[in-house]
Amino acid sequence: WQDRLHLLDSVVSTQEEAKKLAEAGAPEGTAVRAEEQTGGRGRMGRKWHSPKGKGIWMSIVLRPDLPLALTPQLTLLAGVAVCTAIREVTGVPAGIKWPNDLLAGGRKICGILLESCLREGGLHYAIAGIGISANLTPEDYPDYLQEVGTSLLIEGGGIPVDREQLTRAVLAELEYLYCLYLDQGFQPVKELWESMSVTLGRQISFRTAQGRSEGKAVGLDENGGLQLQDEAGNITSILSGEIEMI
Numbered sequence: 001w002q003d004r005l006h007l008l009d010s011v012v013s014t015q016e017e018a019k020k021l022a023e024a025g026a027p028e029g030t031a032v033r034a035e036e037q038t039g040g041r042g043r044m045g046r047k048w049h050s051p052k053g054k055g056i057w058m059s060i061v062l063r064p065d066l067p068l069a070l071t072p073q074l075t076l077l078a079g080v081a082v083c084t085a086i087r088e089v090t091g092v093p094a095g096i097k098w099p100n101d102l103l104a105g106g107r108k109i110c111g112i113l114l115e116s117c118l119r120e121g122g123l124h125y126a127i128a129g130i131g132i133s134a135n136l137t138p139e140d141y142p143d144y145l146q147e148v149g150t151s152l153l154i155e156g157g158g159i160p161v162d163r164e165q166l167t168r169a170v171l172a173e174l175e176y177l178y179c180l181y182l183d184q185g186f187q188p189v190k191e192l193w194e195s196m197s198v199t200l201g202r203q204i205s206f207r208t209a210q211g212r213s214e215g216k217a218v219g220l221d222e223n224g225g226l227q228l229q230d231e232a233g234n235i236t237s238i239l240s241g242e243i244e245m246i
């Protein structure tokens with residue numbers, strides 16, 4: 001997939017650029033990385049802070065033949081691929097918070113946004129958006145991110161990250177894991193995710209339509225949902241949303 005990477009300077013969001021390429025028939029593994037995003041998007045309608053030259057702001061086209069209900073598995077797969085690449089290239093001990101935030105030192109270093117495009121009720125293609133805060137310094141963060149965000153530079157003791165090397169490693173890991181997934185199903189990805197998780201074994205709080213609820217994170221179900229155990233020992237899964245570790 002390395003030779004399917006498009007490097008751009010400033011865009012609103014690489015998600016839109018990758019969508020345009022996908023609509024024009026670009027093959028799987030086609031990726032767009034930009035130096036800067038002026039309208040970077042996060043999950044749940046949030047903005048994604050994407051300053052120039054400081055991060056890896058990248059979107060990749062995937063075309064799996066999957067029922068829509070299984071797309072959360074792709075999100076987890078992308079988290080495993082990026083976590084592996086970060087650990088290999090930088091040595092920063094990143095971990096995954098369900099579903100796919102990468103944390104280091106308890107703060108966020110990477111976010112993943114998986115967007116699906118449907119056709120005739122099925123999945124036409126998916127765009128995996130990856131935002132890695134590589135070389136941001138504390139001054140690069142606006143006030144509202146100071147407490148929650150960190151970077152590989154900060155967590156790696158001030159050593160700047162070679163963004164080209166990390167980009168290549170992310171694409172290689174993603175291609176490898178994706179092919180493994182198409183060949184062997186979710187099980188190998190699930191095991192890797194569980195081994196990299198900072199969520200499992202922790203008490204979790206999350207919001208539902210009924211209000212806040214709590215449980216202990218005990219595993220992933222076969223769709224990629226997070227299994228929570230309540231005090232009575234009952235296990236339920238949550239499929240999407242935001243959790244807090246308490």
Ligand code: BTN
Nearest residue numbers: 013040041042043058111129131
């Ligand atoms: C999140 O944690 O909320 C997900 C953040 C995803 C950010 C990436 S950066 C590349 C791609 N383009 C975007 O506009 N968003 C994703």
